[in-house]
Amino acid sequence: MRKKAKKLNFWNVMLLIACFFFLIFFIYPVANILKESMLDKSGSFSLAAFKKFWSRKYYTSAIWNSLAVSSVSTIFSCILGFLFAYFVTTVKIRGMNLVNTLLMVSFVSPPFIGAYSWIVLAGRNGVLTSLLNNLFHTRLNGIYGFWGIVLVFSVKMVPLVYLYVKGALKNMDNSLLEAAENMGGRRWGIVLKIMMPLVMPTLLASMLLVFMRCFADFGTPMLIGEGYRTLPVLVYNTFVSDVGKDVSFAAAISVIMIVFTAAIFLIQRYVTSKMTVEMSALHPVSPRKESGAKNVLVHAYVYFLTFMAILPLLVIFYNSFQKTNGIMFVDGFSLDSYRKAFDRMGTAIVNTFTYSTIAIIIILILGVTIGYLTIRRKNALTGMLDTVVMFPYIVPGSVMGIALLVAFNKRPLLLTGTAVIMLLAYILRRLPYTVRSSAGFLKQINPSIDEASLSLGATSFTTLRSITLPMMAPGVISGALMSWITVVTELSSTIFLNVTATQTLTIAIYTEVVRTNFGTASALSMILCASTTVVLMIFFKLTGKKEIDVG
Amino acid sequence: MSTEIILKDLIKKFGDHTVIQDLSATIQRGEFFTLLGSSGCGKTTLLRMIAGFNSVESGTISFNGRIINDMQPNERNIGMVFQNYAIFPHMNAFDNVAYGLKQRKIAKNEIKQRVMEALEVVKIADLAERMPTNMSGGQQQRVALARALVIKPDVLLMDEPLSNLDAKLRIEMRSAIRGLQQEFGITTVYVTHDQEETLAVSDRIAVMKNGEIQQIGTPEEVFRTPSNLFVANFIGKANAFQGEIEEISGNGMRIRIADGTSVFASVQNDHASTGQQVTVTARPNAIMFAKDSGIDAVIRSAHFLGMTYQYTVETMQGITAEVQSDAAYGTLCSVGSKVKLELNENRINVFDTEERAFAKVGSGNA
Numbered sequence: 001m002r003k004k005a006k007k008l009n010f011w012n013v014m015l016l017i018a019c020f021f022f023l024i025f026f027i028y029p030v031a032n033i034l035k036e037s038m039l040d041k042s043g044s045f046s047l048a049a050f051k052k053f054w055s056r057k058y059y060t061s062a063i064w065n066s067l068a069v070s071s072v073s074t075i076f077s078c079i080l081g082f083l084f085a086y087f088v089t090t091v092k093i094r095g096m097n098l099v100n101t102l103l104m105v106s107f108v109s110p111p112f113i114g115a116y117s118w119i120v121l122a123g124r125n126g127v128l129t130s131l132l133n134n135l136f137h138t139r140l141n142g143i144y145g146f147w148g149i150v151l152v153f154s155v156k157m158v159p160l161v162y163l164y165v166k167g168a169l170k171n172m173d174n175s176l177l178e179a180a181e182n183m184g185g186r187r188w189g190i191v192l193k194i195m196m197p198l199v200m201p202t203l204l205a206s207m208l209l210v211f212m213r214c215f216a217d218f219g220t221p222m223l224i225g226e227g228y229r230t231l232p233v234l235v236y237n238t239f240v241s242d243v244g245k246d247v248s249f250a251a252a253i254s255v256i257m258i259v260f261t262a263a264i265f266l267i268q269r270y271v272t273s274k275m276t277v278e279m280s281a282l283h284p285v286s287p288r289k290e291s292g293a294k295n296v297l298v299h300a301y302v303y304f305l306t307f308m309a310i311l312p313l314l315v316i317f318y319n320s321f322q323k324t325n326g327i328m329f330v331d332g333f334s335l336d337s338y339r340k341a342f343d344r345m346g347t348a349i350v351n352t353f354t355y356s357t358i359a360i361i362i363i364l365i366l367g368v369t370i371g372y373l374t375i376r377r378k379n380a381l382t383g384m385l386d387t388v389v390m391f392p393y394i395v396p397g398s399v400m401g402i403a404l405l406v407a408f409n410k411r412p413l414l415l416t417g418t419a420v421i422m423l424l425a426y427i428l429r430r431l432p433y434t435v436r437s438s439a440g441f442l443k444q445i446n447p448s449i450d451e452a453s454l455s456l457g458a459t460s461f462t463t464l465r466s467i468t469l470p471m472m473a474p475g476v477i478s479g480a481l482m483s484w485i486t487v488v489t490e491l492s493s494t495i496f497l498n499v500t501a502t503q504t505l506t507i508a509i510y511t512e513v514v515r516t517n518f519g520t521a522s523a524l525s526m527i528l529c530a531s532t533t534v535v536l537m538i539f540f541k542l543t544g545k546k547e548i549d550v551g
Numbered sequence: 552m553s554t555e556i557i558l559k560d561l562i563k564k565f566g567d568h569t570v571i572q573d574l575s576a577t578i579q580r581g582e583f584f585t586l587l588g589s590s591g592c593g594k595t596t597l598l599r600m601i602a603g604f605n606s607v608e609s610g611t612i613s614f615n616g617r618i619i620n621d622m623q624p625n626e627r628n629i630g631m632v633f634q635n636y637a638i639f640p641h642m643n644a645f646d647n648v649a650y651g652l653k654q655r656k657i658a659k660n661e662i663k664q665r666v667m668e669a670l671e672v673v674k675i676a677d678l679a680e681r682m683p684t685n686m687s688g689g690q691q692q693r694v695a696l697a698r699a700l701v702i703k704p705d706v707l708l709m710d711e712p713l714s715n716l717d718a719k720l721r722i723e724m725r726s727a728i729r730g731l732q733q734e735f736g737i738t739t740v741y742v743t744h745d746q747e748e749t750l751a752v753s754d755r756i757a758v759m760k761n762g763e764i765q766q767i768g769t770p771e772e773v774f775r776t777p778s779n780l781f782v783a784n785f786i787g788k789a790n791a792f793q794g795e796i797e798e799i800s801g802n803g804m805r806i807r808i809a810d811g812t813s814v815f816a817s818v819q820n821d822h823a824s825t826g827q828q829v830t831v832t833a834r835p836n837a838i839m840f841a842k843d844s845g846i847d848a849v850i851r852s853a854h855f856l857g858m859t860y861q862y863t864v865e866t867m868q869g870i871t872a873e874v875q876s877d878a879a880y881g882t883l884c885s886v887g888s889k890v891k892l893e894l895n896e897n898r899i900n901v902f903d904t905e906e907r908a909f910a911k912v913g914s915g916n917a
Contacts, residue, residue: 451604
């Protein structure tokens, strides 16, 4: 009996630590934002901030802008991604392995690198723009604003939709299509009537995911938007750039953003729970060799989209080796940009790797512990924790940044300007994924495995150490690698939280791009992309997979 | 020396739902004892109570007189074989089997020796290095068995160990399990819903329903003299005919079935009275097609199964019955033909309106 009490205490202590962590570092900052949004300068209750927001078209237009870019980008990337998945599942594509790898490499690169590359390509002084202007004697002004953002988002999100839909198509038995064909269905009829409905739940789930990402993204609209204000841009401008630094107003915008993302999240939950179709394929659809015009068109489509996805990386690769004079590119190649990058941004590089490694270790420990608690030690408190741990998922990065900044800028918890607050942002934003995946792996481990260990004479701690954790390890570690990639490419939160001493690569790149210092920005981006690519390769090697787990 | 398990007045509740209802039983030393019942009857719950995975709300479980209610599962020295084998997927066969010995802090070379012996016993010594993903279901099952046996458990518990195997392997493994149990003489509690398996391996069977034991007995007892209608139906097929006691005589009773036909049952009649409603049951092979008199019926389906003919018949009263006859000779009767059914009086059972059996006279107590 004494042993039992001790065992319960260990897990209770872990549970309390997890609860306190969330209470202090997540619930408090977010609640604080809510409070700030409803206070005026003198500190008394007022809805003035919300009134100010709704009274001026300058502000409200940001909502419609955000919804518009997100919707249009979502529709584009879903159509493009679905077709991509459909083509590569049914038609044999030459060099598919390379196509896959390139798509993954592009997918794990930071989103705003796309924005910056497209400025270099198709911006005011872009290569493409000048080419077209010279050729047709036009005065194109480059791709900025709405369509610029849509272009970057759509291209960026195609791999995500593709991976999702391909997963679903893989689970569809070929006999379903053969049955449809047997009953006289025509090819596109089958795609529309059989494939689409079966893939619909997956497609909808990925649509909402894409929408959520576009809605919350800060870097892309900030760089290529040029005055096209989306909500994250508006909140950043209000909070950082405005002279008065209107905390209460920024808080109000944050609250409005959370309302939107929460709604999207709830819709996504509802859709995925209502629409799951149980499928498992004995004979998955296998790609067929095609010939003639169809073959050429399909190949052209697949190669073109892959090229578009990888193009930003090619641009920065090229730019990073270009000779520079001040901020201008000149003819010839050199390693100057890299030299400058290491000289001036050395700390950013060191910071990136230090912070991300520490963050991942903490995420792993917390995530696995919470996952274990919610699955194997079910009670009222762990149930609550299970829900709360998902909340950061609906808080956009910029809102999380502001929340942390406002909450911890005074004693006793003065964290502003420290590495700790950067780590907190990383941990909070990534923890939901780790908890979910740990819980998922645990659910797959049949409880009788634990019981077998117990009945063979092992204590519950030995069972955890020698059975449960080793069984979870492969999944958890590959998840950690993906988490690492998202942490090093994070910008939305940390842009608010960094000071010069705590700058990371993404922030350094952003700053250099804003200063139009494209050479250094390219070199830094290459360093970042090279490291995410290396980690991606390690992930492939470790898991034996050819694709990443998205979402 | 093997272990005697005494279950006394056990009660188990999940919330308001009582799963085990005041259950008592004694499992003898070295006995192969089977808990048989359909899903939800509480058999697995009871097994898990013995294993220590389910708490005991009331009553006691004792091994050789020692009450073990509050003992942790890892202190009970029980070997357990799970329905899904519960093989540790990240360890090879050897390490799986060695796991329990390592917990017991046994010297390395002894572990090696005992593990190899155990793998030898279950006939997979050549698979020692193999990982579970590369093993068939039957091989995994053998690892699970070796792992449970190698720790020299006081009691061996098995939870539907054969239900995930194909039919042929099931028969092979069940004789392997029975053989090992006999060889080691370990008291074994075995849970299954498969009545044929039960009959094949058990020393004694406890038939369970709604958390209560309906009958405990040897396979023959339970099959031949079921204590109630539920047991009769659960183990083997029992065709039921409604009837009325026509006459009570010294060594039995005459029962009128349907219209006109009657059978004589050699059962105790102390509590019987003329005119009482009863149910008469007969196994499919205890019904014959008679030449002249019997229950009128029509053949609805007819199958030749090699060893036997299998018929479904329907009586004039609309009762459907199964009839089985030796197929060594004769020909298959055709569907639609009219037959008369005759019950083998030595092999019928009689139940009262509360579905309790009238005890048989002279037989069935072997």
